[in-house]
Amino acid sequence: AGARVLMLHNDFTVESTKRLVRQRADTLGASQAADSLLARIDADLQAVQPLSDTPSVLFIYARGAGSLMVAGEGTPMQRMIEIAGGRNAVQGFEQFKPLTPEALIAANPDAILLFDSGLESLQGGEGLLKVPGMAATKAGRARAFIAMDGGFLSNFGPRGGEAAAYLNKALRDRPAVP
Numbered sequence: 001a002g003a004r005v006l007m008l009h010n011d012f013t014v015e016s017t018k019r020l021v022r023q024r025a026d027t028l029g030a031s032q033a034a035d036s037l038l039a040r041i042d043a044d045l046q047a048v049q050p051l052s053d054t055p056s057v058l059f060i061y062a063r064g065a066g067s068l069m070v071a072g073e074g075t076p077m078q079r080m081i082e083i084a085g086g087r088n089a090v091q092g093f094e095q096f097k098p099l100t101p102e103a104l105i106a107a108n109p110d111a112i113l114l115f116d117s118g119l120e121s122l123q124g125g126e127g128l129l130k131v132p133g134m135a136a137t138k139a140g141r142a143r144a145f146i147a148m149d150g151g152f153l154s155n156f157g158p159r160g161g162e163a164a165a166y167l168n169k170a171l172r173d174r175p176a177v178p
Contacts, residue, residue, distance in 0.1 A: 012076040012156045014083065014164075017041065021158060038156055044161030048084060050166040055110035055171050056089035057081045057146075058139070060099060062118030065131060068099040070107075076154040077113065084167035086111070090151035111174050112139045112165070115150040144174040 006070040010016050018038055025034030054173050059077035061069040072093040081088055089109035090097075097103075112128065121129050125145050134140040149172075152163050 010156055012079045012154075014156075014160060017156045017158070017160050020137065030140070036040040039142075043156065044159075044165050045083075045160075046171055047165035049169070050064065051085040055086045056078050056107070057086040057111045057113050057171070058089040058107055058109035059103070059113045060118065061096060062128075064108065064121045064173075065127065068131065069096040070099045070103070071096055071098060076156060077158075080153060080160075080164060080167060081113065082165040084171060086171055087168075091166070099131075100127060100129075104131070104133035105136050108137050109139045110142075110177075111144040111146055113146045113148070113153075115153065116147040117150060119147040138177045142175040142177045144177075146170045146174070 008020050008023060010020055018041060021034050021041075025031050025080075026038075030143055032056065057079065058074070059071035061071065064174075070090055071088070072090055072095055073088070074094045076094070078088040089107040090103070093168055104153055112134075119125070119128065121133070125143055128133055129143075134173075139145065146167065148163065148166065152159060153167070
């Protein structure tokens with residue numbers, strides 16, 4: 001059929017996002033548009049400000065209270081947390097694992113990060129506080145819950161810099177632990 005196939009790989013880093021933008025633009029003959037988009041990504045990342053601490057952030061993938069998973073190493077969420085100035089609250093495993101009350105209490109995150117649809121599936125912050133172990137964590141006591149659109153947070157697309165800046169601001173503005 002004469003169709004040209006372009007295979008792209010995203011390893012969920014800012015550099016990978018920029019490389020993908022450039023590859024797509026070069027394929028489509030739109031180098032000038034890529035230059036503009038790359039400049040916007042860089043400008044968005046300039047809004048990421050240093051944090052006074054390095055908060056531990058636990059990403060919970062939620063589809064109702066009976067289906068809770070946490071993001072480990074090598075996930076887009078871990079990488080976005082790090083770009084925004086935080087650190088993943090859980091270590092020692094890759095991808096996702098089921099959340100247990102014991103692991104939640106042991107992680108004791110400063111903030112909980114979820115997709116907004118996940119927080120909705122738990123009926124909001126009040127429902128999240130009912131997750132076994134949540135109220136015993138620093139994030140639970142402070143109600144330091146951050147919800148973001150799933151694609152915005154995890155896709156590492158052209159709005160990746162904007163997503164990092166948004167998360168960075170949410171981490172700076174999170175409530176203090178009482």
